[in-house]
Amino acid sequence: MECREIFERGIKFHHYCNTAYPLRANSLAQYEVHNNEDIYNVVKSNIEQQGELCLYVHIPFCQARCKFCEYVVLDKPAGDDSDKYVTYLLKEIEMYRALIKDKPIVGYDLGGGTPSYLSVENLKKITTSIKKFNLQENIYLSVETTPVIAANDFGKMKALRELGYNRISMGFQTVSEALLESLGREGSKSIYEKAVGNIRKAGFDRLNIDLMYGFLNQSDEDFANTIKYTIALQPEFITLYRNRYKGTKLEAESQGVTLYKVNRQYDIAYHLLKDAGYIANNGKNTFSRIALDMGTSSYLTRRVIDAVSYVGFGLGAQSFVGNYLAYNLGCVDHKLNKYFDSIDRGILPINDIADMPISEVRAKAISVMFYFGFISMEAYKNRFGEDFKEIYKVQIKFLEDNYLMQFVDDDTFMLTDYGAAHLYGIIPLFYSDRSIKEMFNMSDKWLNDKKGEDIYLEKYDRKAYDAPSVAVDLLVFNQDQSKILLINRADHPYVNKLALPGGFYLQTDHSLEYAASRELLEETSVSLNFTEENLVKVTSTKDRDPRGWVISVAYKVNVDESMIIPLANSDALYASWVDVKSLKKDDLAFDHFDIVSYAVCSSLPFI
Numbered sequence: 001m002e003c004r005e006i007f008e009r010g011i012k013f014h015h016y017c018n019t020a021y022p023l024r025a026n027s028l029a030q031y032e033v034h035n036n037e038d039i040y041n042v043v044k045s046n047i048e049q050q051g052e053l054c055l056y057v058h059i060p061f062c063q064a065r066c067k068f069c070e071y072v073v074l075d076k077p078a079g080d081d082s083d084k085y086v087t088y089l090l091k092e093i094e095m096y097r098a099l100i101k102d103k104p105i106v107g108y109d110l111g112g113g114t115p116s117y118l119s120v121e122n123l124k125k126i127t128t129s130i131k132k133f134n135l136q137e138n139i140y141l142s143v144e145t146t147p148v149i150a151a152n153d154f155g156k157m158k159a160l161r162e163l164g165y166n167r168i169s170m171g172f173q174t175v176s177e178a179l180l181e182s183l184g185r186e187g188s189k190s191i192y193e194k195a196v197g198n199i200r201k202a203g204f205d206r207l208n209i210d211l212m213y214g215f216l217n218q219s220d221e222d223f224a225n226t227i228k229y230t231i232a233l234q235p236e237f238i239t240l241y242r243n244r245y246k247g248t249k250l251e252a253e254s255q256g257v258t259l260y261k262v263n264r265q266y267d268i269a270y271h272l273l274k275d276a277g278y279i280a281n282n283g284k285n286t287f288s289r290i291a292l293d294m295g296t297s298s299y300l301t302r303r304v305i306d307a308v309s310y311v312g313f314g315l316g317a318q319s320f321v322g323n324y325l326a327y328n329l330g331c332v333d334h335k336l337n338k339y340f341d342s343i344d345r346g347i348l349p350i351n352d353i354a355d356m357p358i359s360e361v362r363a364k365a366i367s368v369m370f371y372f373g374f375i376s377m378e379a380y381k382n383r384f385g386e387d388f389k390e391i392y393k394v395q396i397k398f399l400e401d402n403y404l405m406q407f408v409d410d411d412t413f414m415l416t417d418y419g420a421a422h423l424y425g426i427i428p429l430f431y432s433d434r435s436i437k438e439m440f441n442m443s444d445k446w447l448n449d450k451k452g453e454d455i456y457l458e459k460y461d462r463k464a465y466d467a468p469s470v471a472v473d474l475l476v477f478n479q480d481q482s483k484i485l486l487i488n489r490a491d492h493p494y495v496n497k498l499a500l501p502g503g504f505y506l507q508t509d510h511s512l513e514y515a516a517s518r519e520l521l522e523e524t525s526v527s528l529n530f531t532e533e534n535l536v537k538v539t540s541t542k543d544r545d546p547r548g549w550v551i552s553v554a555y556k557v558n559v560d561e562s563m564i565i566p567l568a569n570s571d572a573l574y575a576s577w578v579d580v581k582s583l584k585k586d587d588l589a590f591d592h593f594d595i596v597s598y599a600v601c602s603s604l605p606f607i
Contacts, residue, residue, distance in 0.1 A: 175226045216253040
């Protein structure tokens with residue numbers, strides 16, 4: 001299958017084609033091992049082959065499960081559940097200690113759920129057990145908390161710091177209390193400020209705050225305000241998490257959120273954070289204001305850059321060691337009883353484990369590497385013993401030819417700005433053949449642009465705009481008018497349809513002609529100046545745009561196509577020359593086919 005076809009399908013299926021691999025819980029069923037003895041041998045042999053490891057401990061308890069949560073979480077647990085859980089968690093850790101032995105541990109995270117939900121006594125038991133492993137010097141022991149716990153329990157923050165945790169992460173998600181309420185999450189500015197104060201008082205000098213974007217009901221203004229507020233609190237790190245929808249209570253809303261909205265909100269945050277001194281390379285979602293510090297925990301940094309294998313302990317925890325990918329019991333039903341029973345019987349509490357072929361191992365590792373927006377040739381060679389440039393020479397050529405990735409030095413293959421906006425089309429290029437077929441089969445059944453448009457329009461507030469709105473549409477033909485420059489729309493309405501470059505006239509525009517030039521540059525990277533002589537048609541039909549009454553002012557030019565290299569920007573997925581004779585009415589958005597037909601009959605001097 002051609003790279004272009006895979007890339008374009010990944011863009012359309014962007015809610016699923018992200019750094020989480022595989023696409024579905026049962027994607028790797030054909031590689032699963034089921035006999036307990038065989039499972040143990042797969043785990044043992046792969047752990048023995050590792051020179052170093054990372055460890056993760058999962059605490060599944062939360063006060064309530066947020067609607068955006070995709071993780072294994074138990075909300076409102078019974079009174080003694082946490083004590084019993086820790087007892088069995090420690091037993092699981094001991095089962096693995098016999099396999100891991102004295103291997104160097106280069107990263108450790110205590111995550112969840114909400115680790116700080118546990119008592120200080122239980123936190124101490126877990127940390128003491130982990131410290132019996134061969135933890136390397138100068139790694140960050142990272143732990144997660146919630147603003148509510150951090151604000152109301154200073155003693156626990158102090159205890160965590162005294163236990164040796166030197167990086168703490170806390171999720172605000174948003175400062176919009178209306179959005180928080182709709183997501184089933186508690187929070188307020190007063191809680192956030194008290195939480196940060198207690199964390200600083202406890203002695204933490206590496207604080208990360210998580211923020212989320214890409215919600216259907218989240219406005220750009222709300223998200224920008226959240227970014228500005230968080231910057232004012234001066235955490236060392238700020239991490240942006242795109243709401244992934246898959247497996248959450250909000251999944252039904254996903255098709256109403258376009259990639260355009262997701263990229264637009266990321267860009268808002270990127271520029272605000274950069275101006276405030278927070279740095280991240282293209283495509284990376286953790287921003288750091290400490291020079292030369294990636295901003296992430298040692299566990300995540302080594303997992304992502306170097307593809308270091310990791311073992312997960314606890315209910316539903318994931319492990320990726322050598323060639324196996326495993327999920328602990330509880331990953332499906334979120335129940336504790338089977339997890340406890342397995343440990344009582346002396347059996348590793350694994351729900352499913354896949355002993356993967358190299359094509360799947362590569363796909364899993366590379367998908368995770370894109371979390372940081374680049375791939376290290378040396379790290380890939382160390383992990384797989386092969387040359388990345390040779391294995392993926394076809395993909396590399398496609399990505400370089402289309403300005404999506406570039407080698408910034410001999411080792412680092414990094415996303416460009418343009419590539420970062422098209423990440424979800426890039427990742428599937430490194431999928432296994434099996435997973436590529438799965439992506440196409442899933443998306444064929446799932447994608448429904450009309451359904452997504454209905455969801456979008458239901459939440460669309462036309463009152464936010466003065467009626468009628470005015471838009472400029474640009475007809476850019478080649479010399480003989482056999483070809484026209486068109487874009488693929490990235491946003492609703494008419495998402496994925498062909499359209500004329502153009503957009504709304506803004507109050508900041510000096511004139512309609514200025515707006516025409518601006519929109520063409522923003523959407524196609526083509527720079528042309530329009531004058532009143534280029535005006536070809538005004539269309540004012542009220543039902544031409546489903547968002548409301550939008551008047552179209554169309555401008556036409558003829559150019560030498562060999563002098564024009566279109567490159568999509570802004571709210572366009574692609575920009576390209578299209579044969580006029582191949583166009584059909586249903587191919588184009590709005591009434592653009594009619595406008596094109598009208599313009600073909602007019603003539604203007606070649607410029």
